[in-house]
């Protein structure tokens with residue numbers, strides 16, 4: 494799928510971007526992989542490890558549509574991973590988060606349409622489902638923009654889809670590196686916001702593979718949600734520290750006790766496949782007749798039940814302390 498193709502990744506120097514590039518370089522022979530992001534130092538450091546002849550490094554901001562239009566010229570596939578994603582920073586600087594996550598999303602869409610890109614996947618988060626913080630709300634708005642973009646791209650224009658998943662184990666700013674740092678500093682009891690807190694859990698490798706597969710599955714307009722396990726934060730504490738001792742510090746502003754990836758209110762649009770769900774668009778695209786029950790990989794899905802909700806606290810699959818311990822070893 495990616496052989497001899499030009500691929501651009503906004504936010505390509507981030508946790509996802511680097512893993513995605515590794516995957517492409519190990520499994521395909523792309524013509525060009527373009528990294529699009531703002532910070533020259535992160536790009537310089539990435540270049541030390543990723544210096545294959547097909548790599549291109551573009552400094553640019555997703556807030557700058559003209560620059561995006563130039564960068565996306567002749568590109569076949571785009572992954573939109575650039576985002577401001579720290580919940581407290583978004584609460585404190587709301588307009589900055591809106592400019593990057595919402596206006597930036599529309600700029601990416603416009604630049605893809607101008608350049609007649611073939612397929613585009615935007616990364617989303619469980620925090621976009623029934624959002625309670627600004628980060629989640631901006632990602633929900635971005636999801637809506639990408640789904641609706643199929644309406645303005647025309648019958649033969651780009652196809653836009655969204656991939657939504659939960660916490661990525663070990664990504665920048667996430668709980669695993671935070672706990673690891675505290676343990677290295679000799680902290681005895683790790684902080685836990687609430688003893689019942691649960692989260693969806695996905696490794697970066699799984700996230701990358703899911704995005705790659707969805708480039709083959711997508712017809713445009715889907716929000717793809719992988720079936721992934723949940724964890725109890727107190728189990729993570731035990732797996733990482735070796736004891737079930739923690740300090741309860743209280744739920745932080747903008748934080749939920751559990752996360753949701755498919756809200757109950759979207760059940761009537763949601764389709765279950767073997768290893769994922771699809772939330773089909775709530776709007777009909779006037780010039781694209783799409784059957785979301787069958788995808789381009791010929792996989793078939795079924796409607797979920799009326800009150801179905803994909804919820805981290807009600808997930809049938811929880812990782813045990815032992816499984817988390819194994820995962821912790823792998824991601825060290």
Ligand SMILES: NC(=O)c1ccc[n+]([C@@H]2O[C@H](COP(=O)([O-])OP(=O)(O)OC[C@H]3O[C@@H](n4cnc5c(N)ncnc54)[C@H](OP(=O)(O)O)[C@@H]3O)[C@@H](O)[C@H]2O)c1
Nearest residue numbers: 504506507508509530531532554555575576616618661664
């Ligand atoms: N990590 C998770 O747990 C998780 C879970 C679910 C979904 N996601 C989603 O997955 C995506 C990627 O996450 P990640 O973990 O890879 O994030 P990350 O490590 O923080 O990387 C973010 C990337 O975006 C770039 N960026 C930020 N603002 C930009 C702008 N205005 N213009 C251009 N580039 C910009 C950053 O580089 P510069 O600062 O140099 O510009 C960096 O390359 C995000 O959309 C996030 O919402 C992440």
